[in-house]
Amino acid sequence: MEGKLVFAVNGKRFELAEVDPSSSLLEFLRTRTRFTGPKLGCGEVRLLRWLVILIRKDANFLIGLWAFLLALLSGCGACVVLLSTYDPVSGQVKDSSVSSCLTLLCSLHLCSVTTTEGLGNSRDGFHPIHQRFTGFHASQCGFCTPGMCMSLFSALTNADKTNRPEPPNGFSKITKLEAEKAIAGNLCRCTGYRPIADVCRSFAADVDLEDLGLNTFWKKGEDAIVSKLPGHNRGKIFTFPDFLKSVVKTSLDTLMNGKNTNFLDSQWYRPTSFEGLYQLLNSNAFIGSRTKLVVGNTGSGVYKENNLYDKYIDLKGIPELSVIKRDHTGISFGAAVTISRAIEVLKENVDSVPSAEKMVFDKIADHLDKVASPFVRNMASLGGNLIMAQKFQFASDVTTILLAAGSTVCVRTASDRRILSLEDFLEWPPLDEKTILVSILIPSISMVELSYGTDQHSVSSHRSKSNIIFETYRAAPRPLGNAVSYLNSAFLAHVFSDKITGNTVLLYLHLAFGAYGSEHAIRARKVENFLVGKVLEVSVLLEAIKLLKETIIPKQGTPHSSYRSSLAVAFLFKFLQPLSKDLAVPENNYHNNASGVAVITEHPNENFNRNSDLSHHEASNSELFNSSSVLLSSNQMIQYGKEYQPVGVPIEKVGAEIQTSVNTSNCIIVYLKDPFLPYIKQLMAISFALMPKPGEAIYVDDIPSPKDCLYGAFVYSTHPLACIKGIKFNPTLASEKIITYISVNDIPPGGKNVGSGTMFGTEPLFADSLTECAGQPLGLVVAETQRYANMAAKQANVQYSTENLEPPILSVEDAVRRSSFFDIPPFLYPQNVGNLSGGMAEAEHKILSAEVKLGSQYYFYMETQTSLAVPDEDNCIVVYSSTQCPETAQGLIAKCLGIPDHNVRVITRRVGGGFGGKAVRAIPVATACALAAYKLQRPVRMYLDRQTDMVITGGRHPMKINYSVGFKSDGKITALHVDLLINAGITKDVSPSIPYNVVGALRKYNWGALSFDIKVCRTNLPSKSAMRAPGEAQGSFISETVIEHVAAYLSMDANLVRNKNLHTYESIKMFYGSSAGENPEYTLPAIVDELISSTSYFDRLEMVRHFNFCNKWRKRGISWVPIVHQVTLRPTPGKVSILNDSSIVVEVGGVELGQGLWTKVKQITAFGLGQLFEGGSQKLLDRVRIIQADTLSMVQGGWTAGSTTSESSCEAVRLSCSILADRLKSLKQSLEEKTSSVSWETLISQANMQGVNLSASTYWVPDTDSMQYLNYGAAISEVEVDIATGSTTIIRSDLIYDCGQSLNPAVDMGQIEGAFVQGIGFFMYEEVVENSDGLVVSDGTWTYKIPTIDTIPKHFNVKLLSSRHHQKRVLSSKASGEPPLLLAVSVHCATREAIRATRTEFSTDDTKSSALAFQFDAPATMPVVKELCGLNNVEKYLETFITTRQPPEDA
Ligand SMILES: Cc1cc2nc3c(=O)[nH]c(=O)nc-3n(C[C@H](O)[C@H](O)[C@H](O)COP(=O)(O)OP(=O)(O)OC[C@H]3O[C@@H](n4cnc5c(N)ncnc54)[C@H](O)[C@@H]3O)c2cc1C
Ligand code: FES
């Protein structure tokens, strides 16, 4: 066993002699075991490429951008597993969640790993976590679910180990807040988190089960009791197997004898002493080799490694690096101590620790709790963090807070050991490879005092009070962490107050600031020196702030630099304001508002209140997060009829359980009917791959690689417009892994350079001699593993030439100047409504040429683009693709290869999230794989790394809008003209159809007359494509912007203006024609009325006004918006077959993306055939299986897009069922004449014998007069904006959505909530940033922030309106996939209201006119909001205070 790596996965022993030391645990699990539950969702972030590009450009900009890139960290949590270690001395097992993508396999020696498959399975029973995920409808596409399950499992396991009182049966010892926070670092793009939060909370004894949302365990109105939930079986999972415990005990002897646990064959070394370490480093074998020292290796999640190392040295084996020592000098942490462990120790209650010290330690721990996410903190070492800050200018939180606390560090080389202050350590030149950080000391307060010669106790008397104050702050896009701050700070002060005069003097002061675009965290020494010893008068504060602004200057090129400087001011003010007797305010008054949210009433128009502000927390409104729960409440209201049962019943989602863990079905696919029978061997490999044996739901990348499989990765252009002169690969270890490079030259004769396309035209697969946008694929590196291919592709060195080329077009303004437009086919160009000049003439007021802009949005499906292509006989190819349109992929692959369509079989089982991005944009990946496989005659697969996916995939269309509007004094709008510039990128994709969608949503109000001029701009940027509610999201936003502007102009409440312009039935008919249907179908006015009254809108409006009157530094806004969204039904096929054993198999053209298509189809099948089934439709459900999309089995599958695929597929299946029912009915009757009851089995076997055709298919084509209809909904959102940081907290959102007669209310509820939260992302958080060449630089979870559990509404209520029966709609249902996304505009509008309140309060006579009306683009990120609120509000406030309140000098 010596020299071998021994560990366990789900109790199974693994013993490896040879391991690639750079392999991650995730890679091992996914490629070498059957445990593919952990998924790869990000596992990335790559700055090295950036350095190369930017160093060439501008070194200063580089530094700034680096700081920016590092300023927003994240991770996704899809890969989370439980890592357990065993201490043979104490007999304790330590369990922690970790991200398996960052954990190096070799570091797992003697560890045990539990994946979601280890929690439960169909043989032994599912785990209650799996069951609750299913029952609470908390899994849609399912890609995030295994990671979510493991994060929760880890939290439950650790809570249950505490010595807290025993909880009631069925519950864990976890608290509600802990349970929710357990998944704070896990991303989900589908659900909107609410149901996931419910799953987590369902384990907490302090939860009121009545508060949990829609589930299958109890119906509304029934008793919500824990016994109805799958019981929490504490301790049932053994995370550390006995065999491994024995191995650990044996190995302990080896370690005691001082032996290193090296896996020499793997080039992995784990020295057990510093001597051993330096022996290694100084040995010949190491000289000149690429060696990496690691502890947790989470740094590789920050600085992506695009090259390989020769050797690794794991520092964790050196005992001194893990020592924690507490004495009178403070707490000393060995550098390898994890952040999680440090938090535990800092929070320990030690009696001997003075209260001031305890307070400091607690606050440090609280701040550390915001660093990254639990599964990163469990691996990340304090030392690693400090080293990253010291060597690589990492925007660390840890450094800033430890700097303020006065910490020291111990570093050593082979011969020297020194102790120095953290400040000096940071100032040192970057450490060399042989200098090791040994420990960090957080000093006790008495040690700090000693260094200043002060003693807090000695100065307290009856006249005076001496106090230690310590606060930390961070402004980050996510309140609970999982995002690094724009700026962080921490302040330590010894304060001396004279009780009689009320004056406060600072005896000493540490002001530390970091992450704002500096080389490292700094102490603001000048400000400290200025303040110490002075009485904290307002003028002193103002002077200090001026000095601070001269100190906190982000490096050139740092985005939002003035914003960052203003944060420093705001935080210092927050800290000092309560100490200034003129500004200090009494304790808060807490009361509850109508939202049920604690409101802190400050003194009217006073100042920051220390206790009410963020004293420790980051940007968000901390009191909202100090409550016992992240999600304070939610309510889902559904109604459903029994007419079409089981259609309409909120049954569990098909496949939900296998998405959480393992399959229940034992389904094996064997292509016996395959047309390529002789080649069954190759296909059998795939058949087994698709066999959900104990594993999990099978996504494309879960299919085990067939024999001889190769892997591809795109090389893409970083230049927007250039001739390609050549491509070379840097001579690195990674480049050596290249097997071949596939380019346009490899397209076979007869084939075409076609990568994707739509009805508007095709686009090239690879740039030929000219690249036309940064992000355009140039070719494909093929290697033996995906990681090698990815790394090697990044080694490409492309020679570009721009000689004789025009400059690229990188903006819509450029496109207009150069008349670079795509044609819009006349049938798609929307029609004007009414007469614009007439409408304008009618107007009493006009706003002319106002502007607003909308950014792009990236799909952020959790599963990136992926395909596997397997060559087959006779020029055929089978492609497994994660796509929303297999049929189109089939045609384009055939065209590229120059073969007929019937030679190409595209199979799609399930897609890990699509949102439009797996339609056109998925096809180049499928085509590239097919081309490489065809050329090499070997299977080739690709799974794009997140960065490549984000760079090449495009996303939502950015737009620039200019509008002119005429209106009357009462707010009635009479005419609107919109000039719209749509940035389409380089190819047409679906862009010519976007104007139609924008105008479709724009018509939601009665504008009187509506006209527009729309240009679809061709730019040298990656093609934009359809993203959930493409165009409609922007159209709805534009409408609300106009309404708000009119309201501001008239100084009216925007909500009155909305009401005034809401359609009547007559006007909606005029704007939408026949799509509007009949009068009773127009449910919007009723929805709005209900929403306004049921949410006490007017009372809350008053509360908001009162709140704003009472609070200077926080403002609230409330707003409602209506939506109208037109959808189109498309022809769709469906096929239902009954097999010999009477089970039923169904095929539809649509693809399961997580939207619940299969669930609804299953329900409709049971409904359609239920009349023949004894016991009724409900029972037939278990016999129905929906199978994957396969282009050679079901033709004309079309696209899964536009929200209507589910209902169209249902209708096709319903018609197929009718055909079968017609065929079987008479047989059933004749059998019933002979015997009273005829079982389903008998009926089918008799039908078989009598030669009844038991398969029926239909191609359903909707009637032209009813293929379009309108969806209605409305939402009210209330937000609170923190003026100091610009962060917006969504206090409450209420949605009502007309779902017709919902086919499955649970599925529709999930779609509505998920779409709404995705919309929040678009309007508030997600910012696609490009560099000056148009290359996307917000290209990972670090720089692109989708909503997380802590950014959804704290009160989230949704009602499904079950509107009337409708003959022409599919069982009277309506679509739910896209329209609800538009409702999220309400959050943006409410934020605008809050900004207005701020601007009004801080306005002067000069600025009054712009206080109400201002351009408010989307997304409304923190810097945008703060800039609109005013970057200098603190200074203005202090200046005003001085001029208006200071007593005259002679007084
Ligand atoms: C998703 C994610 C989010 C994050 N969010 C935050 C955040 O919000 N705030 C924040 O402050 N940090 C954040 N971090 C950074 C995180 O804290 C660091 O990655 C971590 O602390 C590094 O520790 P490690 O043990 O993993 O170091 P490793 O990755 O093992 O090492 C990092 C570097 O330090 C060197 N090194 C490690 N230990 C020593 C030593 N003792 N002596 C000399 N060299 C050493 C290594 O050689 C390597 O160069 C985040 C990280 C990730 C991955
Ligand atoms: S895949 Fe590991 S954190 Fe995203």
Ligand code: FES
């Ligand atoms: S269900 Fe969470 S990402 Fe799809």
